[in-house]
Amino acid sequence: MDRRDFLKKTITSGIAAGSTLVFPKMGRLWAASQGAGTPAWDLVAVRGGEPDQMFDSAIAAMGGIQTFVPRGSKVLVKPNIGWDVPPERAGNTHPALVKRIVEHCLSAGAKDVTVFDHTCDNWVRTYRNSGIEKAVKDAGGRIISGDSKGYYQQVDVPMGKRLTEARVHQALLEADVFINVPVLKHHSSSMVTIGMKNLMGVVWDRGYWHRNDLHQCIADFASFRAPDLTVVDAYNVMTRNGPRGVSVNDVVSMKAQVISTDFVAADAAAAKLFGTEPADIRHIQIASDMHLGQMNLADLTIHRIRL
Amino acid sequence: MTIRHLRRLRIWIALVFFMLTLFLFLDFRDFGLRVIAGEVLYLQFVPSLLQFLDNATLGAAGFILVLMLTLVFGRVYCSFVCPLGIFQDLISRLARKRMANPGEKKRTSRFSGSRPHYFLWYAVLSLTVLLFFAGTGLMLNLLDPFSSFGRIVSHLFRPLVLGANNLGVPLLEQLGSHALYRVQWPVFVPAATGIALATLMVVGWLSARHGRLYCNTLCPVGALLGLFSKISMFRIRIAPDACDSCRQCQRVCKAGCIDLKEKTVDVRRCVACFNCLAACPGQGLAIQNHWRQPARQNPAKPGRRGFLIGLAAAGMGLGSSRVDAGPVNSADSSDPVDPVNSADSAVQTRPTTIPETRTGPISPPGSVSVARFSSLCTACHLCVSVCPSRILVPALLDYGLSGMLQPKMDFRSGHCNYDCKDCLEVCPTGAILPLSRENKQQVQVGVARFIKENCVVYTDNTNCGACSEHCPTKAVDMVHYLTLPDRDLLIPKVNPDICVGCGGCEYACPTKPYKAIYVDGNPVHRKAEKPVEKAVEQRIDTSEEFPF
Numbered sequence: 102m103d104r105r106d107f108l109k110k111t112i113t114s115g116i117a118a119g120s121t122l123v124f125p126k127m128g129r130l131w132a133a134s135q136g137a138g139t140p141a142w143d144l145v146a147v148r149g150g151e152p153d154q155m156f157d158s159a160i161a162a163m164g165g166i167q168t169f170v171p172r173g174s175k176v177l178v179k180p181n182i183g184w185d186v187p188p189e190r191a192g193n194t195h196p197a198l199v200k201r202i203v204e205h206c207l208s209a210g211a212k213d214v215t216v217f218d219h220t221c222d223n224w225v226r227t228y229r230n231s232g233i234e235k236a237v238k239d240a241g242g243r244i245i246s247g248d249s250k251g252y253y254q255q256v257d258v259p260m261g262k263r264l265t266e267a268r269v270h271q272a273l274l275e276a277d278v279f280i281n282v283p284v285l286k287h288h289s290s291s292m293v294t295i296g297m298k299n300l301m302g303v304v305w306d307r308g309y310w311h312r313n314d315l316h317q318c319i320a321d322f323a324s325f326r327a328p329d330l331t332v333v334d335a336y337n338v339m340t341r342n343g344p345r346g347v348s349v350n351d352v353v354s355m356k357a358q359v360i361s362t363d364f365v366a367a368d369a370a371a372a373k374l375f376g377t378e379p380a381d382i383r384h385i386q387i388a389s390d391m392h393l394g395q396m397n398l399a400d401l402t403i404h405r406i407r408l
Numbered sequence: 409m410t411i412r413h414l415r416r417l418r419i420w421i422a423l424v425f426f427m428l429t430l431f432l433f434l435d436f437r438d439f440g441l442r443v444i445a446g447e448v449l450y451l452q453f454v455p456s457l458l459q460f461l462d463n464a465t466l467g468a469a470g471f472i473l474v475l476m477l478t479l480v481f482g483r484v485y486c487s488f489v490c491p492l493g494i495f496q497d498l499i500s501r502l503a504r505k506r507m508a509n510p511g512e513k514k515r516t517s518r519f520s521g522s523r524p525h526y527f528l529w530y531a532v533l534s535l536t537v538l539l540f541f542a543g544t545g546l547m548l549n550l551l552d553p554f555s556s557f558g559r560i561v562s563h564l565f566r567p568l569v570l571g572a573n574n575l576g577v578p579l580l581e582q583l584g585s586h587a588l589y590r591v592q593w594p595v596f597v598p599a600a601t602g603i604a605l606a607t608l609m610v611v612g613w614l615s616a617r618h619g620r621l622y623c624n625t626l627c628p629v630g631a632l633l634g635l636f637s638k639i640s641m642f643r644i645r646i647a648p649d650a651c652d653s654c655r656q657c658q659r660v661c662k663a664g665c666i667d668l669k670e671k672t673v674d675v676r677r678c679v680a681c682f683n684c685l686a687a688c689p690g691q692g693l694a695i696q697n698h699w700r701q702p703a704r705q706n707p708a709k710p711g712r713r714g715f716l717i718g719l720a721a722a723g724m725g726l727g728s729s730r731v732d733a734g735p736v737n738s739a740d741s742s743d744p745v746d747p748v749n750s751a752d753s754a755v756q757t758r759p760t761t762i763p764e765t766r767t768g769p770i771s772p773p774g775s776v777s778v779a780r781f782s783s784l785c786t787a788c789h790l791c792v793s794v795c796p797s798r799i800l801v802p803a804l805l806d807y808g809l810s811g812m813l814q815p816k817m818d819f820r821s822g823h824c825n826y827d828c829k830d831c832l833e834v835c836p837t838g839a840i841l842p843l844s845r846e847n848k849q850q851v852q853v854g855v856a857r858f859i860k861e862n863c864v865v866y867t868d869n870t871n872c873g874a875c876s877e878h879c880p881t882k883a884v885d886m887v888h889y890l891t892l893p894d895r896d897l898l899i900p901k902v903n904p905d906i907c908v909g910c911g912g913c914e915y916a917c918p919t920k921p922y923k924a925i926y927v928d929g930n931p932v933h934r935k936a937e938k939p940v941e942k943a944v945e946q947r948i949d950t951s952e953e954f955p956f
Contacts, residue, residue, distance in 0.1 A: 146954050185827055221878060221916075223796045223825050225438065230827075249590035251574070289886045290873020290898060307874075308918035314870040316895075342882050350941045373955040383871075383895050398956045405954050 150408035172210035177276035196232035287343030365394025522664035544810030558788035619662025651692030657684035770929035819911030854909030878912030
């Protein structure tokens with residue numbers, strides 16, 4: 102690295118860091134401008150492989166992980182690790198997928214790949230029994246606690262109607278790149294859990310969302326910081342009794358994956374996979390009305406891959 | 409091995425017992441010592457006695473082993489095993505160093521022989537036994553040395569360790585290490601902390617000034633074991649011919665039980681620390697087998713007496729194994745303040761108006777019934793310390809006065825993890841039985857009750873469903889409620905047959921100040937039905953095309 106390069110990087114990352122604090126969405130612009138270019142497709146859908154294989158082909162179709170993860174960046178990978186259940190119960194994101202994503206990020210030269218979730222069950226057991234703690238450590242990533250209010254900082258949600266402020270985990274505030282890795286599953290109150298719903302795991306007080314129009318809050322928070330990439334795990338899909346599930350009988354093997362830079366599009370496509378219309382999921386509709394993303398899949402360039 | 413080495417042996421064994429016991433209470437990161445909790449705590453006298461009275465098995469016979477050891481070697485329990493006793497030794501050792509440092513005279517004698525306080529001691533023992541016989545274990549709970557130690561560690565030392573950890577986290581993070589993580593505080597119960605502090609102050613002051621005076625005036629276990637050691641086989645004896653009254657032994661005797669004028673050792677007060685044996689410069693002290701001295705005592709008679717005492721004590725205990733739970737302190741148990749969320753600035757649209765009506769406290773799974781739990785628990789708070797969800801908290805008067813400080817399930821800070829059985833595995837008294845995971849998952853400690861008028865769906869016409877999310881059996885399910893122009897609303901419905909009372913719904917319910925769903929305790933635990941499991945009907949064909 103020569104001196105000019107060094108100065109350039111220092112200044113840009115300084116501005117990026119500073120502007121992230123003032124204008125949370127600015128970080129995304131800077132991060133994007135540092136990447137190799139825009140992805141080849143709006144959305145890539147894969148079917149028929151293992152979670153890690155499907156990610157390999159999907160991300161390749163998107164132009165490789167380096168499109169999203171600049172060298173030296175700090176990456177937050179946010180899977181769903183909500184429940185103390187084993188991987189086959191599909192209550193959490195598949196560990197093989199999380200592992201593969203962390204590996205990709207590190208191979209692209211990420212400085213640091215952090216993984217956490219604000220779990221619903223006891224976090225130590227949930228991290229362990231979901232298989233995600235081991236997966237992250239094996240891949241060389243860092244799995245950190247989300248279990249204390251001390252980790253969460255107060256932020257404003259600029260476009261929020263019902264949710265105007267929230268306490269957000271510092272790992273998200275510090276991240277240059279944010280990769281959201283939800284699992285697709287049934288949900289007793291939000292109908293389905295996909296990408297936007299998964300973001301409830303980066304805030305401290307989820308209770309507020311529940312008592313102040315859940316769907317509106319989910320969409321509101323999506324305006325705070327859009328993920329740079331959303332990877333929907335639809336390998337095993339819990340089709341009822343969600344979000345925790347009662348037994349493996351709630352799960353079907355769908356062997357699918359959806360990735361997109363547009364999280365509303367990713368949620369819309371995943372909702373279709375689940376067998377429901379995106380417009381019937383109220384928070385997807387609200388997010389679309391707020392112009393946070395494209396819910397109408399006909400308007401997108403979609404690459405469909407069969408393995 | 410000469411008898412001088414017995415002191416060193418005692419110190420090592422005591423340190424092992426002490427450190428293991430201490431670590432069981434302090435291990436907030438679950439390093440895995442818990443799997444041998446049963447072995448570590450096997451010899452704890454009162455817990456073992458209570459466990460045996462409830463269910464006489466070899467696994468609960470630790471106290472019999474202690475009695476046998478006492479009959480042979482004297483009060484070795486007090487010096488080798490009892491964590492409060494060993495803790496007092498540590499305190500008096502530290503206090504001696506502090507006092508020696510100022511360098512007043514040369515070496516002031518640390519201890520001296522003292523007169524016994526038998527009246528007080530036996531009064532405490534009698535009162536404890538009588539009250540226990542009468543149906544209240546309050547005295548036992550407050551004076552059992554193991555449980556006192558447990559409360560001191562749980563409520564005074566553990567917060568210090570957690571605080572140090574939480575201070576260390578940002579420091580290490582500055583250095584780029586995430587080896588430590590922040591941990592949440594235990595639920596603060598002023599009475600529990602207060603009693604632990606009072607115990608610490610009494611025990612600490614007595615041990616700093618007078619060695620083992622607590623053990624020989626207030627400890628009912630010490631008093632009982634003293635009766636047994638009176639007839640023990642091996643005893644320390646002063647050899648009148650070899651002893652020149654140099655007082656070395658008296659100076660190190662923390663029980664103050666050596667009388668050099670009469671050249672006798674009061675075996676009832678002797679805690680078998682063996683300090684005197686190591687301190688004697690000559691051959692003035694010896695260990696003698698008293699059962700081989702027909703001239704002094706008839707071996708059969710005292711043995712029988714001891715057996716009868718033991719039998720009587722056990723009999724009294726048996727008669728008292730049923731204690732009725734007292735009335736619930738409603739002000740305490742339905743306290744709606746949520747320590748986690750109350751500080752948040754979020755304001756709910758409309759506060760709820762209908763208070764929850766709880767009929768009784770909720771005892772942990774494995775305790776079978778509130779009455780059984782209350783009669784067996786000594787409030788050592790090991791379960792409170794190990795509960796990873798921090799839902800076991802000391803009750804104030806929920807179990808009645810006699811059950812003061814016994815833990816109850818409280819869902820203000822979390823819910824009982826469906827797969828977890830940590831408290832069942834560590835309970836040394838058997839108040840919480842070690843059920844299998846499958847059995848634990850069918851124990852119904854209470855039942856969820858829904859107050860529709862408090863529910864967000866009813867008051868605000870928006871979806872919530874937080875309760876149903878957390879329900880591990882789907883005893884709380886969301887059912888169709890109302891169709892609005894832009895949305896379908898779902899509202900909770902409880903199936904009491906499969907509810908286990910884990911409190912997930914109550915913990916997650918966001919309404920304030922009163923919850924829309926809460927768990928009411930079952931005085932006698934029931935068996936929940938297993939949730940019905942049918943395989944998913946619609947198989948999704950992976951060869952299918954994309955639906956978009």
